[in-house]
Amino acid sequence: MSAASRGRAIPLAIVIPKPVAPRSDQEPSDARATAASHLDRTMLSANRKDSVSLEPLRLDGSGPIWLQIRRALSQPILNGDWRPGTRIPAEMDLKAHFQTSRMTVNKAIQSLAAEGLLQRRRKVGTIVSERAQERPVFEIWNTADVVARSGAEYGYRLLECEFVRDDPEKRALLNVTRSTQLLWLRCVHLSNGRPVQMEERLVNVDAAPGITCEPLAQVAPGPWLLAHVPWTEAEHTISACEAGPLEAAALEVRLGSACLVVERRTWNGDVPVTLARLWHPGAEHRLVGRFEPQR
Amino acid sequence: MSAASRGRAIPLAIVIPKPVAPRSDQEPSDARATAASHLDRTMLSANRKDSVSLEPLRLDGSGPIWLQIRRALSQPILNGDWRPGTRIPAEMDLKAHFQTSRMTVNKAIQSLAAEGLLQRRRKVGTIVSERAQERPVFEIWNTADVVARSGAEYGYRLLECEFVRDDPEKRALLNVTRSTQLLWLRCVHLSNGRPVQMEERLVNVDAAPGITCEPLAQVAPGPWLLAHVPWTEAEHTISACEAGPLEAAALEVRLGSACLVVERRTWNGDVPVTLARLWHPGAEHRLVGRFEPQR
DNA sequence: CTCGCCATTTTGGCTAGACATAAGCGTTCC
DNA sequence: GGAACGCTTATGTCTAGCCAAAATGGCGAG
Numbered sequence: 001m002s003a004a005s006r007g008r009a010i011p012l013a014i015v016i017p018k019p020v021a022p023r024s025d026q027e028p029s030d031a032r033a034t035a036a037s038h039l040d041r042t043m044l045s046a047n048r049k050d051s052v053s054l055e056p057l058r059l060d061g062s063g064p065i066w067l068q069i070r071r072a073l074s075q076p077i078l079n080g081d082w083r084p085g086t087r088i089p090a091e092m093d094l095k096a097h098f099q100t101s102r103m104t105v106n107k108a109i110q111s112l113a114a115e116g117l118l119q120r121r122r123k124v125g126t127i128v129s130e131r132a133q134e135r136p137v138f139e140i141w142n143t144a145d146v147v148a149r150s151g152a153e154y155g156y157r158l159l160e161c162e163f164v165r166d167d168p169e170k171r172a173l174l175n176v177t178r179s180t181q182l183l184w185l186r187c188v189h190l191s192n193g194r195p196v197q198m199e200e201r202l203v204n205v206d207a208a209p210g211i212t213c214e215p216l217a218q219v220a221p222g223p224w225l226l227a228h229v230p231w232t233e234a235e236h237t238i239s240a241c242e243a244g245p246l247e248a249a250a251l252e253v254r255l256g257s258a259c260l261v262v263e264r265r266t267w268n269g270d271v272p273v274t275l276a277r278l279w280h281p282g283a284e285h286r287l288v289g290r291f292e293p294q295r
Numbered sequence: 296m297s298a299a300s301r302g303r304a305i306p307l308a309i310v311i312p313k314p315v316a317p318r319s320d321q322e323p324s325d326a327r328a329t330a331a332s333h334l335d336r337t338m339l340s341a342n343r344k345d346s347v348s349l350e351p352l353r354l355d356g357s358g359p360i361w362l363q364i365r366r367a368l369s370q371p372i373l374n375g376d377w378r379p380g381t382r383i384p385a386e387m388d389l390k391a392h393f394q395t396s397r398m399t400v401n402k403a404i405q406s407l408a409a410e411g412l413l414q415r416r417r418k419v420g421t422i423v424s425e426r427a428q429e430r431p432v433f434e435i436w437n438t439a440d441v442v443a444r445s446g447a448e449y450g451y452r453l454l455e456c457e458f459v460r461d462d463p464e465k466r467a468l469l470n471v472t473r474s475t476q477l478l479w480l481r482c483v484h485l486s487n488g489r490p491v492q493m494e495e496r497l498v499n500v501d502a503a504p505g506i507t508c509e510p511l512a513q514v515a516p517g518p519w520l521l522a523h524v525p526w527t528e529a530e531h532t533i534s535a536c537e538a539g540p541l542e543a544a545a546l547e548v549r550l551g552s553a554c555l556v557v558e559r560r561t562w563n564g565d566v567p568v569t570l571a572r573l574w575h576p577g578a579e580h581r582l583v584g585r586f587e588p589q590r
Numbered sequence: 591c592t593c594g595c596c597a598t599t600t601t602g603g604c605t606a607g608a609c610a611t612a613a614g615c616g617t618t619c620c
Numbered sequence: 621g622g623a624a625c626g627c628t629t630a631t632g633t634c635t636a637g638c639c640a641a642a643a644t645g646g647c648g649a650g
Contacts, residue, residue, distance in 0.1 A: 090630060090631085107604095109631095122612040122629090123629055124612090240535035240553040240554055242552065280535075359633060359634090386601070395635085398634070399635080417599085419601085592650090598643100601643105602642095616628100619623090619625095
């Protein structure tokens with residue numbers, strides 16, 4: 001994961017319909033189980049013996065110490081080494097391990113807790129929260145990851161890709177005034193072969209030098225951009241639209257059926273980088289977010 | 296605003312179509328103006344003389360000092376006394392004013408900055424960010440507020456309201472197993488007389504004692520519940536659905552047209568409080584969120 | 591007049607403590 | 621056996637300072 005791909009808390013996760021073979025040991029049809037806090041609460045006492053070793057935790061030496069600690073802790077959480085319910089080392093242990101002060105460790109942990117990756121309770125400790133992995137806290141929603149997490153096989157197909165220069169309408173969409181070159185493309189993302197997302201995208205070639213249609217035949221534009229282009233700001237807009245002919249064909253849905261459309265604009269400083277319009281078959285796909293009151 | 300209505304960062308704001316008479320002095324049709332940072336950046340130097348008085352800032356004596364400071368600061372921001380671009384007092388001034396340490400002030404300001412209400416820059420200071428007011432950071436989205444902020448006149452109409460007891464389907468929706476009494480209702484929210492949201496709601500009467508249909512004829516269920524019932528957890532689900540006969544009639548849209556549906560579940564501890572399904576005319580209404588990478 | 595440098599201001603980060611609070615857990619005393 | 625008590629532990633909050641980094645604004649040299 002590149003540094004540029006880390007983003008601040010988005011308490012919204014896209015949920016994709018269950019794959020053919022769901023994960024085994026799970027209570028079925030308990031609607032309340034979709035909410036985190038109760039499970040976590042019981043887990044706090046149940047699993048408190050699950051501790052982890054401090055050994056592999058290393059600072060990477062770049063940036064403030066508290067952000068380094070934050071990364072060191074978030075890594076095993078996000079890649080699944082620390083299962084939900086796992087108790088992480090106590091502040092005092094981390095302080096000793098990293099040779100820093102407790103306040104610095106505290107800041108790192110608090111920030112992760114604020115984003116919902118961790119849950120803290122006095123005397124008990126800090127545990128990895130349920131669905132910590134489901135939260136795309138650090139990444140800009142990456143469809144491949146979302147599909148993979150749902151247990152399905154990810155697929156990708158580039159439908160159209162071309163450079164455009166003299167298209168005032170598209171330039172206006174990205175709000176680039178000078179006649180900069182733009183890349184325009186359409187692609188679909190598949191889950192077990194079924195289309196789950198159609199992506200229309202406009203890329204400012206000036207901001208993303210080196211982009212061409214060739215690599216995009218293999219790798220989706222999202223990951224490519226994340227790996228090659230830094231960003232400082234993003235904006236998401238969610239709306240409901242009816243599927244036109246193009247969308248209906250790509251998503252294999254009925255013409256005019258309701259679609260959930262996420263529009264994502266990204267900037268690097270003041271220069272627009274890309275505009276992506278992501279179409280999802282309406283009722284099946286949902287965006288879910290959880291939160292608590294500020295005490 | 297009751298204490299129970301404060302929620303943690305939801306970087307998503309619902310945007311309602313512009314009212315008939317938009318606010319006066321505003322550049323029209325500048326697409327880039329929909330993104331915050333550029334404007335704020337120029338504003339940082341332009342308006343830095345705009346300082347505010349420390350005088351009215353008071354601690355309310357309840358809870359940790361940093362949360363008291365947080366409230367003291369967020370109040371004038373959210374109610375509009377401090378316009379976007381306003382420079383708030385420096386940490387050292389606040390420290391002196393509140394007779395506390397700089398770290399405590401810092402924690403309060405940092406938490407507000409993390410949620411996007413404030414923007415900080417070294418040497419320059421801390422300013423109220425553009426669209427700080429548009430962000431429903433503290434409140435559960437309250438339609439009346441959203442409409443009012445857009446400059447339109449808010450209206451409300453209760454369509455249906457009744458107590459239900461023996462309806463397994465509705466009980467399953469709220470996931471209440473025992474035969475607790477439920478209140479079921481439908482209502483519409485209007486902006487300048489035009490429907491902007493149809494609300495279907497199920498309330499657990501055990502969790503919201505005293506609720507009846509009478510007050511709800513005047514005051515919308517959202518505000519009523521916020522004022523009378525505490526909550527500890529909420530979940531939002533967003534999807535796109537086609538308008539059925541009921542929705543089409545209430546929203547005055549064509550049958551089958553795409554609607555943006557926000558489903559909100561609320562719990563108080565482990566007991567489900569309410570389930571609201573909020574229908575918006577699809578393409579006009581959007582949910583917008585902005586964020587930055589974690590450095 | 592312009593350029594570059596430096597002082598000042600404000601936030602960013604960090605430290606090493608302190609006491610408070612919640613909660614688990616064991617002990618003691620009925 | 622069970623209730624009450626208190627010890628221990630981990631986090632929550634707070635303090636009073638330190639130096640660093642960024643950016644502004646002014647000053648002085650060319």
